[in-house]
Amino acid sequence: MKVTFFSTKPYDREFFDRFNPSFGFELEYYETHLGPHIVNAVEHATAICAFVNDKLNAEVIDVLARKGIKYIALRCAGFNNVDLEAARQAGLRVCRVPAYSPEAVAEHALAMILTLNRKTHKAYNRVREQNFSLKGLMGFNLHGKIIGIIGTGNIGRAFARLMRGFGCTLIAYDVVESDELKRFGVQYLPLREVFAQSDILSLHCPLLESTRHLINAETLRQMKKGVMIINTSRGGLIDSQAVLEGLRFKQIGYLGIDVYEQEDKLFFRDLSHTIIDDDTIQLLMSFPNVLVTGHQAFFTSEAMEEIALTTLKNLARLAQGLEPENPAAVVV
Ligand code: NAI
Numbered sequence: 001m002k003v004t005f006f007s008t009k010p011y012d013r014e015f016f017d018r019f020n021p022s023f024g025f026e027l028e029y030y031e032t033h034l035g036p037h038i039v040n041a042v043e044h045a046t047a048i049c050a051f052v053n054d055k056l057n058a059e060v061i062d063v064l065a066r067k068g069i070k071y072i073a074l075r076c077a078g079f080n081n082v083d084l085e086a087a088r089q090a091g092l093r094v095c096r097v098p099a100y101s102p103e104a105v106a107e108h109a110l111a112m113i114l115t116l117n118r119k120t121h122k123a124y125n126r127v128r129e130q131n132f133s134l135k136g137l138m139g140f141n142l143h144g145k146i147i148g149i150i151g152t153g154n155i156g157r158a159f160a161r162l163m164r165g166f167g168c169t170l171i172a173y174d175v176v177e178s179d180e181l182k183r184f185g186v187q188y189l190p191l192r193e194v195f196a197q198s199d200i201l202s203l204h205c206p207l208l209e210s211t212r213h214l215i216n217a218e219t220l221r222q223m224k225k226g227v228m229i230i231n232t233s234r235g236g237l238i239d240s241q242a243v244l245e246g247l248r249f250k251q252i253g254y255l256g257i258d259v260y261e262q263e264d265k266l267f268f269r270d271l272s273h274t275i276i277d278d279d280t281i282q283l284l285m286s287f288p289n290v291l292v293t294g295h296q297a298f299f300t301s302e303a304m305e306e307i308a309l310t311t312l313k314n315l316a317r318l319a320q321g322l323e324p325e326n327p328a329a330v331v332v
Pocket of ligand 1: 077078098099102105150151152153154155156173174175176204205206207208210211232233234258259295296297298299
């Protein structure tokens with residue numbers, strides 16, 4: 001079976017090429033994003049393998065179906081970039097990697113909190129210039145702070161376990177509450193209460209129509225002044241313009257984002273010699289209390305192994321007429 005990959009980087013090839021011999025697929029790699037501009041290049045393949053910023057809208061899915069594609073294997077957890085109804089109507093199966101090392105993402109969220117709080121990124125540069133002054137580097141103890149977790153699935157739960165180790169008080173909101181978290185003392189509250197009580201708010205829910213711009217001008221007003229907001233989930237959860245205002249007026253004290261609403265034009269490539277035509281990200285990056293990383297929260301060797309293995313297993317099972325081992329891997 002031939003599988004055509006999109007948005008492939010050398011590190012993706014490394015992991016898929018390492019595990020593919022025991023599956024025996026023919027792998028074809030494209031570096032470019034999948035979208036209407038390239039979909040016609042798909043030839044003689046049965047499956048395509050896509051990543052977070054590939055656009056699988058109705059137009060693309062229609063062409064894929066006409067070209068004989070049967071399976072769309074997402075090598076990520078989120079599937080907000082796929083028109084699921086179009087896939088269903090075209091009879092395409094869509095699978096994903098539901099939980100590859102949730103710890104990888106949770107640990108990155110924690111890294112962002114510690115960096116923003118203790119300003120290690122600034123200290124690193126300062127000390128290299130033999131400036132040992134502490135001015136402007138004061139942080140706060142995490143111990144005793146109230147952490148609000150929005151979305152307590154695999155990553156939210158891993159994040160809660162980490163923050164418990166710091167002696168934080170944990171509150172959460174999810175449409176489905178986790179008994180595991182309740183047992184170790186996480187208190188579920190209405191969303192508005194989580195916004196109102198949190199010193200640090202970490203987003204771990206998927207991007208859906210109901211969660212788009214969850215962080216907006218109105219919800220920002222419900223939060224404590226100086227709140228820290230961490231988003232390692234999806235950029236669309238945050239209304240960037242409202243957040244810029246929140247930073248200007250110091251309603252937001254710290255912002256850590258690994259994802260950004262318009263990231264498909266920026267992330268996963270070297271633009272260091274380019275003038276970036278996006279005033280919003282330029283402005284965000286100019287704030288001293290904002291930390292931006294380029295969708296790297298998942299990026300550990302353990303997670304990459306899990307992504308490659310699960311994606312290949314999902315495809316092998318579908319090709320044999322079986323369902324993926326983990327029911328949560330089935331999207332359509
Ligand atoms: P999951 O499916 O295990 O958990 C998501 C949780 O969000 C579930 O408990 C669900 O009930 C909850 N949820 C659904 N609608 C909600 C709502 N309206 N309000 C509050 N909670 C709601 O997903 P997982 O693995 O924990 O991943 C979470 C998100 O993290 C993914 O959707 C993905 O977008 C993002 N992600 C980001 C990565 C990165 O590298 N930055 C890597 C992997 C995932």
